[in-house]
Amino acid sequence: MFQHLGCLIGINPKIGTQKRLPSSKPCQTKIKPIDMLDTVQEIAIYIHRFHNLDLFQQGWYQIKISVRWEDSAYTSLGSPARVVQCEPPDLGFDNTYGVWRINDADNSFSTQPFRIKYARQDILLSIMISFNLPLGDKCPSTSAVILKFELLQAPASEDGLELLAYLDASTVAVHEFRIPPKALLGLHSYCPVHFDAFHAVLVDISVHTSLLKASSYMKVSSDSCTHEDVAGKRIDRFNQVQHRLLMTLALPHLHLFRSRLQQTILLLPLPFEKSIGQVVSVDMKQITLVKTLLVARDTLLEGLQKLSKAIDQAIDLTDFSKMNDEGMFDCILRPNLSTADGEVSGQGKPQNVLEKSSSIADCRNDVLPCTLSEDTVVNIFHSLGAQLSYLWNTFLQFHRINKTKILGFLSMTWAKDRRAEWSIWMVCSKVEMPHHYISSRNDEFSHPTVPKRVSSLWKLPDDPAQTLATRAELHRRSIAQMKINNQSIQDMHIFGDPLRIPIIIVERVMNAPRRALSENSYFRNVDLIDSPVLLSTPSVEAGRILSSSNLKQNGRELKVVVFVHGFQGHHLDLRLVRNQWLLIDPKIEFLMSEVNEDKTSGDFREMGLRLAQEVVSFLKKKMDKFSKSCNLGGIKLSFVGHSIGNIIIRTALAETIMEPYLRCLYTYVSISGPHMGYLYSANSLFNSGMWLLKKLKGSQCIHQLTFTDDPDLRKTFLYRLCEHKTLESFRHTILLSSPQDGYVPHHSARIELCQAASLDYSKKGAVFLEMLNNCLDQIRAPTAENRLFMRCDVNFDTSSYGRSFNSLIGRAAHIEFLESDNFVKFIMWSFPELFR
Structure with missing residues (x-):
């Protein structure tokens, strides 16, 4: 019996001797088949829609998808298992070339080519592709799965076979997602694909995962294989101890031993000395x-x-x-x-x-x-x-x-979960809005030798900008020690390198009561003002435009967002912010202001008037269009400005033609705006550059920003602008700043007191505090209507800047606001109610 068992596994029963059959002679005895318990990971990807947000080039496009294990120990790629075309695809106006394809070389799946002709164009694909990834004995999986989406592009002139050949070698953007091991056992999730800033699209995708039993199969030795080819090297390791093991087993257990030994030899490349424990x-x-x-x-x-x-x-x-x-x-x-x-x-x-x-x-x-x-x-x-x-x-x-309803539910669930997931890079807190008390003008001038400065109710930190920067750096270090292991799909644009993502410190400012407006007081007494907002009385024409006959109670709401660029900017500078806003609310109408391109060196009054005229003209066109197609139920007018674009916005709101629309103001997003000017600017290099602009080019706006447009500080443009109630009517005000931005003083972008002004007892210090209080009084909520004021301090990863001139003068962070959208994505999806 022992000899027979030895013959079955091709080993001589004598201790210490081996016997191998000649390599040319096939195996005489087949190994008994073993029923395998094998599993497979299935990942179903449903592609609903390709939406063109901001593709700069017309042409043919295609989506390519591949699936792989993240761990190198899992060598196999995901194989397409099934394709279901749920509905006939709507590929645009032109005939399509080819159909969806599966590439056997890399196990990838490619959609049909489709043609893009204009912005905000929808292509309905309605196709589901399932990938299988074998697990074998590695269940449960300890490796994550990487979903790779590639955007292929070909010129519109290509067609036929040339088009397909061009697409195969023309990947223009890639977006990857990671499915963590915990989510592989079961997941239903929305997965929006955006690619990059130059290929701003939205591909609506849902991902579904499950673990399944693989198709049954049997492990059988080949008829032509030999022990030398299949099991020779393993038998060498096992030969010395198998005889001792055989001698200790009773005859009734031989069948069990043979089955276990076959599994050990053929399936588990482990030393035979561990076979008993195995x-x-x-x-x-x-x-x-x-x-x-x-x-x-x-x-x-x-x-x-x-x-x-x-x-x-x-x-x-x-x-x-x-x-x-x-x-x-x-x-x-x-x-x-x-x-x-x-x-x-x-x-x-x-x-x-x-x-x-x-x-x-x-x-x-x-x-x-x-x-x-x-x-x-x-x-x-x-x-x-x-x-x-x-x-x-x-x-x-x-x-x-029910694919449409399921996608709608999953997308809403995804939107709700963003705030919790992205809170890793956000630090939120609530702070009080302080009053800064100063003596009146008459009292100040009557006692020039004795400064009448009354201490503020709010203690100013030594250096607010440095404090926030230090706080952000400490938070970044804590992220470096954090093990991010959630059960949702991870966007590799964010989770691929978490330390490169901006840290955002959000301060939700609690509104304090407005200060008493007595000219001769020291503003020590605080009066509660419960009266409603005092808006400018609209003109007769304005009343006709916004009359009740035009605004129906059950009509459709017109939502308009105006984007204003900065100094020597371009009307598309804020396109990344616009794209994120469109993702949150696709029904908005947006105006990318162009009237001040190549004209930002002039007078702010002229730039503000041009913007006001542009906005009014745009609103009238949209209102007329709405009135013809549906009832106009109301208007929400929002503004987004970058750099001096914020000063242009506030100047436009002070124009008479904008008075009828002040009641419609909704959200205001200020991105690094010099609201308080450059009265206290600590960047000597930038100050030198501004001095040269004033001397060599005579830029009027630079004179106005530096308060040199008039000898009397209280007659300068910015001081007068702060007296206008340009911020009072917004329901939501969000101020974005960065301590790394050397182009705009940190306190000026945040509309807050700076250390230099708090220690300045001269007329300049008093003027600054008057401007500050005038601005803050407009932001404080004077009505029962809920209003929100937030300061968001964005701290970028400076390691990517290197030692360049832009980083030296502080321009790198100022431009980073336009070239990165992660900070906007975090803020908008964390507070979506402010942008709808």
Whole structure:
């Protein structure tokens, strides 16, 4: 019997001797087939729509998708398993060339080519592609999955086979996402693809994952293989000890030993000296595999029921109820079997799916009971596999029927989760808005030798800009020590290198009561003003334009956002901010102001008047268009400005022709705007540059920013502008600044007191505090209507700047506001109610 067993595995029963068959002679005895417990990771990607936000070039485009394991130990790529065209694709006005394709070289999937002709164009693709990634004995997976989306582009002149050949070698942008291991057992998530700043598109995609039982197959030795070719090297390691093991086994156990030894030799490249312990290890892998399938089944079932409830569409799971036998799983989920699953309910199921998924990795520490047979584990495995297959196919059918509703629900869930996920890079707090008390003008001039400065109720830090920069740097260091491991899809534009992402310190300013407006007082008494906002009385023409007959109570609301560039800027400078706003609210009408291009060196009064005329003309056109197509229910007018564009906006709002629209002001976003001018500027290099502009080019706006446009500071342009109520009517005011921005003083962008002004007892200091209080009085809420005022301090990763002239003079961070949209994305999606 022992000799027969030795012949089966090709080993001489004599101790210390080996016998190999000649390499030319085939195996005489086939190894017994072994039923494998194998799993596969399936990832279904549904491509709903390609929306062109801001593609600069017309032409043919195509989306290419590939899936791979993140860990290099997982060598296989995801293979396309099925493609479902849910609806005929709407590929534009031209005939399409070719159909969707699967590339066998890299296992990628490519959509049909489609043509883009204009901005905000929609291409409905409506196609689902499923990828399979084999797991084998590595279940549960310890590696994440990377989804790679490539944007292919070809000129509009290409057609036919030349077009397809051009697209194959023309990747213009890439966007990757990471599915963490915890999410592979079951996930239904919205996954928006945006590519980059030069290819600003939105591809509406939903991703669905599940663990499934692989198709059954048998491991059988080849007829023509030899021991030298297949198992020779492994037999060398095992030969010395197998005889001692055979002598210790009783005859009834030979069949079990032969099965275990075959698994050890053919499947596990481990030393034979560990073969006795490996018998338990192999079984524990099977136990872990079954538990993982059980968690995947419960997760898939729970997700299916959640989607059914969310979109109010019933799912018939009668057949699944017949398949589900919970008593079969008691032997797997008994408390004495698992030491990691924690509490187990009376039905033998863990109480929480998240608890189950987090405990899968610890199942290897379980102790295998002697009474649990391998046949039992195999039967449970196949039963769970059948249930998973049924639920997964039920979901795919359910998704095909209700794809639009499911996508809508998943996108809303995604939007709600952004604030929690992106809070890693945001530090939010609430602060009080202080009063800065100063003596009156008459009292100041009557006692010139004794400065009448009354201390503020708010203690000024030593250096607010440095304090915020230090706070951001400490937060960045904490992120470096943080292990980010969530269960949602991770955008690799953000999670790929978390330390490169800007840190945003958000201060939500609590409105203090307005100060008393007595000319001869020291402003020590604070009066509560509960009167409504005092708006300028509109003219007769304005009343006619915004009359009740034009604004219907149940009509459609006209939402307009005006974007104003800065000094020597371009009308598309703020396109990244515009694109994020369009993602939050696609129904907005936007105006990228062009009237002041190449004219930003002149007088602010002229620039403000031109902007006001441009805005009024745009509003009238949109109102007329709305009146013809539908009832106009109201107007929300918002502004976004960069640098001196903010001064131009405030100047335009002070114009008479804008008075009728002041009641419509909604959100104001100031990006590094010098609201308080350059009265206290600490950047000597930048000050020298401004001096040269004044001397050589005579830039009037530079004189106005530096308060040299009039000998009397209280007659300068900026001082007079602060007296106008240009900020009072906005419901939401957001001031963005950066301590790394050397072009605009930090305190000026934040409209707050600076250290130099607090220590200046001259007339200049008094003028600065008067301007500051005038601006803050406009921001304080004088009505019961909810208003919001936020200061957002953006701290960019300066390591990418290097040692350049731009970084030396502080221009790099000033321009980074225009070249990066992560900070805008964080703010807008964390406070979406401000932009809708």
